[in-house]
Amino acid sequence: MDRTPSAYRRVMLKISGEALMGDQGYGLHPPTVARIAQEVKAVHDMGAEICMVIGGGNIFRGLAGSAQGMERTTADYMGMLATVMNALGMQSQLEALGIHTRVISAIPMDQVCEPYIRRRAVRHLEKKRVCIFAAGTGNPYFTTDTAATLRASEMGCEAVFKGTKVDGVYDKDPNKFDDAKRYDTVSYDEALEKNLGVMDATAIALARDNKLPIIVFSLDAPGGFRSILAGEGTYTRVAS
Template structure:
């Protein structure tokens, strides 16, 4: 089957990597992500990934515990690089070539982020993993995902979560929570829906980049997404 998208950006949360652990990286979960990514690479899809670091350290929570916000955010960026290297290792075990590009230069372990270089890697069939957010404090990895997706001309931003999509309230706390199949950017902003932060949504809205929010812990969902099946919640329109 011909994929519905040629190039996608997949946003993985650091928390998703924990699985049932309290912190750190679940070998089972990261292997599942790697297998699902391999499936779509084998279909000819160019895949870029932005990965969070919340399983190791979050700048905002660090600030609440007395760590300077800027320092905390830089610690969070380094945490994303740890996750990026772990994902790279899991993907390459499956025979897929990858490159980790970071917004903070650390040339012993990764390449510095350069837009043209990232696109060239994608064109050669390599999975590109972006680490260290955008390199600046006060910006989330959601914003980094939106920015990188726009820069590399991705056709869609696929936000992987632990739930089935976007709801009007927290589905974990409220059984009566209603799931949206489709919602506009402006609705997300006006209703304060928990999709991505406002900066990321605004970037996507200004550049007409659709977002799909879906449950990545269900095996095969990433493949279904690139095959054009309706899964999760689509965020677009309403600019």
């Protein structure tokens, strides 16, 4: 077990569903899920209490379904169910590593996961169980970014960690422009005004209202999540 103390007591890790599909283009790629689970374990071993929200875009994206003619609320509910599938996959990998994990759904489905009860979820965290919040907020028209910010606020998290494919927030796409500039820090208002793509506007506004920092980092960099909690690493901090 890593004895390095964590700079944070309780954190929310938000990752996209696409992060779980590796290079196969769809669904869950077990080696990729296992790698991310190892990243979570490294932080868990530091003593941090961990919440997670995983998107569902690797299986179904409600907005895309709506754009193709499907009724929006139905499409969004299908997307919520996709996040439950991803959460169960991550739970399986974490528990294979010996980490007690609870999948907690905003849509009750008692046979496969727990319903969302705030006080129970807090107690799980106090017992060092990883809590994976699934099914978004339980409401259509809200993204998993907003769900992550909401649950992080309810759980008393000290920051939302947004795992992406790049090591922070840039003024333009660093994969397309060699002169892209990475921000070390950026304000909530600047992220909104410049449409920097940190999270959707509702999530950023909710984080701003609750003074909840957003840490954007690369989930592809081995040990990246752990290094930030150890006071190192490369990332962008979105705050006041």
